Amino acid sequence: MDITVAVDAMGGDHGTHVxxxxxxxxxxxxxxxxxxxxxxxxxxxAELKAQRRQCGPRLxxxxxxxxxxxxxxxxxxxxxxxxxSMRVAINLVKxxxxxxxxxxxxxxxxxxxxxxxxxxxxxxERPAIAKxxxxxxxxxxxxxxxxxxxDCTAEHLMHFAIMGASLFAAVKDRSHxxxxxxxxxxxxxxxxxxxxxxxxxxxxxxxxxxxxVEGDDLYSGExxxxxxxxxxxxxxxxxxxxxxxxxxxxxxxxxxxxxxxRALAGLAWPVIGRFKxxxxxxxxxxxxxxxxxxxxxxxxxxxxSVAFYWALxxxxxxxxxxxxxxxxxxxxxxxxxxxxxxxxx
Amino acid sequence: MDITVAVDAMGGDHGTHVxxxxxxxxxxxxxxxxxxxxxxxxxxxAELKAQRRQCGPRLxxxxxxxxxxxxxxxxxxxxxxxxxSMRVAINLVKxxxxxxxxxxxxxxxxxxxxxxxxxxxxxxERPAIAKxxxxxxxxxxxxxxxxxxxDCTAEHLMHFAIMGASLFAAVKDRSHxxxxxxxxxxxxxxxxxxxxxxxxxxxxxxxxxxxxVEGDDLYSGExxxxxxxxxxxxxxxxxxxxxxxxxxxxxxxxxxxxxxxRALAGLAWPVIGRFKxxxxxxxxxxxxxxxxxxxxxxxxxxxxSVAFYWALxxxxxxxxxxxxxxxxxxxxxxxxxxxxxxxxx
Numbered sequence: 001m002d003i004t005v006a007v008d009a010m011g012g013d014h015g016t017h018v019x020x021x022x023x024x025x026x027x028x029x030x031x032x033x034x035x036x037x038x039x040x041x042x043x044x045x046a047e048l049k050a051q052r053r054q055c056g057p058r059l060x061x062x063x064x065x066x067x068x069x070x071x072x073x074x075x076x077x078x079x080x081x082x083x084x085s086m087r088v089a090i091n092l093v094k095x096x097x098x099x100x101x102x103x104x105x106x107x108x109x110x111x112x113x114x115x116x117x118x119x120x121x122x123x124x125e126r127p128a129i130a131k132x133x134x135x136x137x138x139x140x141x142x143x144x145x146x147x148x149x150x151d152c153t154a155e156h157l158m159h160f161a162i163m164g165a166s167l168f169a170a171v172k173d174r175s176h177x178x179x180x181x182x183x184x185x186x187x188x189x190x191x192x193x194x195x196x197x198x199x200x201x202x203x204x205x206x207x208x209x210x211x212x213v214e215g216d217d218l219y220s221g222e223x224x225x226x227x228x229x230x231x232x233x234x235x236x237x238x239x240x241x242x243x244x245x246x247x248x249x250x251x252x253x254x255x256x257x258x259x260x261x262r263a264l265a266g267l268a269w270p271v272i273g274r275f276k277x278x279x280x281x282x283x284x285x286x287x288x289x290x291x292x293x294x295x296x297x298x299x300x301x302x303x304x305s306v307a308f309y310w311a312l313x314x315x316x317x318x319x320x321x322x323x324x325x326x327x328x329x330x331x332x333x334x335x336x337x338x339x340x341x342x343x344x345x
Numbered sequence: 346m347d348i349t350v351a352v353d354a355m356g357g358d359h360g361t362h363v364x365x366x367x368x369x370x371x372x373x374x375x376x377x378x379x380x381x382x383x384x385x386x387x388x389x390x391a392e393l394k395a396q397r398r399q400c401g402p403r404l405x406x407x408x409x410x411x412x413x414x415x416x417x418x419x420x421x422x423x424x425x426x427x428x429x430s431m432r433v434a435i436n437l438v439k440x441x442x443x444x445x446x447x448x449x450x451x452x453x454x455x456x457x458x459x460x461x462x463x464x465x466x467x468x469x470e471r472p473a474i475a476k477x478x479x480x481x482x483x484x485x486x487x488x489x490x491x492x493x494x495x496d497c498t499a500e501h502l503m504h505f506a507i508m509g510a511s512l513f514a515a516v517k518d519r520s521h522x523x524x525x526x527x528x529x530x531x532x533x534x535x536x537x538x539x540x541x542x543x544x545x546x547x548x549x550x551x552x553x554x555x556x557x558v559e560g561d562d563l564y565s566g567e568x569x570x571x572x573x574x575x576x577x578x579x580x581x582x583x584x585x586x587x588x589x590x591x592x593x594x595x596x597x598x599x600x601x602x603x604x605x606x607r608a609l610a611g612l613a614w615p616v617i618g619r620f621k622x623x624x625x626x627x628x629x630x631x632x633x634x635x636x637x638x639x640x641x642x643x644x645x646x647x648x649x650s651v652a653f654y655w656a657l658x659x660x661x662x663x664x665x666x667x668x669x670x671x672x673x674x675x676x677x678x679x680x681x682x683x684x685x686x687x688x689x690x
Contacts, residue, residue, distance in 0.1 A: 267612070
């Protein structure tokens with residue numbers, strides 16, 4: 001099946017300078033993918049020209065006259081920028097012209113706009129932000145929510161579990177993924193009121209709920225999905241970024257200490273390079289806004305074109321795996337929602 | 346000033362096999378420190394003999410007939426094991442025979458027992474667990490609470506801030522340490538209800554409150570103290586442990602891939618060794634139970650003797666810096682508590 005991705009070409013700290021090169025490389029490597037670049041035509045054309053490329057049957061430009069800035073308030077973007085590249089890209093998903101959209105723009109504005117345009121899946125109150133993280137076992141673990149919902153109820157966590165399990169099952173082709181609830185200990189009575197209540201709901205659910213997990217299980221590979229409120233998830237994610245940055249700084253400092261260590265670094269470069277590649281955060285750049293009637297993938301605002309490429313990949317994989325349909329079915333099945341499934345006519 | 350430390354010799358996964366060698370090395374390197382080894386005399390004597398050492402003016406044994414197990418319920422330990430090595434070590438702090446105590450035992454039991462025996466400092470409702478973490482700038486940041494209080498009020502976070510700032514000021518000899526509130530964004534309106542309310546209290550306080558910080562600031566060195574509820578802090582700490590373990594596994598795998606990478610690892614060993622030493626978690630092993638009328642330092646249960654050594658160091662530094670007095674003064678000053686200061690007569 002050919003997949004069409006709408007790309008907010010203007011989003012992120014570097015706009016078209018990052019999005020356009022990433023799209024071009026992605027198209028070269030994925031012959032069954034089409035891309036619609038959404039944004040200011042002049043800026044997009046200029047970048048295409050700089051890359052000595054042009055539009056064609058698999059790459060077209062869709063004009064949008066406005067750009068949401070990185071620090072704009074979500075409600076202001078939603079109200080005042082109806083022709084923003086972000087909004088128009090999401091509109092293309094809504095209208096069915098695209099199977100998914102990708103933006104490196106302002107997270108709050110993207111979530112507010114996507115929610116307004118696409119609406120949530122029947123039965124889901126709150127969309128969540130989910131991300132695959134690398135694990136010690138070599139696989140990946142899906143973690144959510146990473147910051148969309150800082151105040152959650154136990155029901156919200158239950159919904160996140162259903163959505164995360166559906167995403168993992170669809171994209172990784174795994175039936176009954178193992179779901180863990182992020183807590184401060186493994187015993188059932190551990191944790192604050194929210195997680196104890198969520199634990200009860202999850203134990204009573206039809207999910208493959210394996211119980212409480214702790215922070216180190218984000219990277220242990222013991223579970224496929226880790227569920228948490230958006231406050232905790234955001235802190236865990238950013239703590240990881242901070243630690244990784246510190247370790248990387250220290251390693252570089254030690255290898256650049258003097259001529260001898262620099263020589264060693266040169267010799268060991270292939271080894272260090274392979275290590276860096278395995279844990280390169282750019283490979284885990286695509287965060288999914290789950291719970292909407294359409295695929296929306298958020299790239300880090302500061303992403304370079306390699307990182308943006310991986311966000312495109314995440315969007316295409318979700319579209320190909322029919323993630324929205326899977327989530328809607330699971331929500332319907334697990335929550336027994338009595339409303340028609342989307343795309344089910 | 347000579348410092349006497351009471352050591353729960355039986356605590357932790359390895360008991361005397363770890364605590365006794367750590368104490369012996371610590372005494373050799375710190376001539377103004379005395380240690381009381383608390384526990385089963387036979388086990389302690391056996392380990393001393395194995396180390397070809399004996400008691401003397403700076404090292405004595407204080408018998409305790411019971412041992413709190415690592416999975417024992419805190420209330421059961423408190424109620425049924427009144428002659429445990431953990432409890433007797435804390436009693437020695439209470440009676441003034443020791444200036445601080447260190448235990449690698451069960452955290453819940455240690456907190457419950459310490460709280461029961463020592464009581465909290467006037468004005469403090471909930472003791473917290475604090476730890477120094479390494480930072481990119483080369484210094485340290487004190488983070489609390491790391492798990493003692495999974496449900497907190499804004500007032501508790503305010504108390505943690507006062508305690509953390511007092512600890513940092515005392516041990517690092519820094520006046521007005523910069524305090525940050527762990528949140529999901531820097532803007533004042535960010536976060537859940539708890540942190541928004543705590544932010545207001547902190548802004549109105551006399552602390553050097555610099556505002557919200559994010560997860561990566563645990564390692565950025567931008568602030569001296571990071572305050573959070575125990576649920577979030579515990580997740581952040583364990584997430585860090587999990588990520589560090591994954592990265593260390595991956596680095597080892599790459600360097601042990603074949604004979605050539607092994608040879609490189611051999612050559613680069615001094616460089617890698619220096620890197621590992623800088624981030625060795627054993628150097629950050631001592632967690633402080635703050636808010637009690639006495640110094641209690643918790644070592645990781647699985648600590649080896651190097652890690653336990655660092656917990657002893659933390660306890661001695663706190664005793665030398667008069668941390669309890671500092672906290673009591675600051676609580677009194679900042680919360681205007683109208684009760685007599687401890688040790689102030």
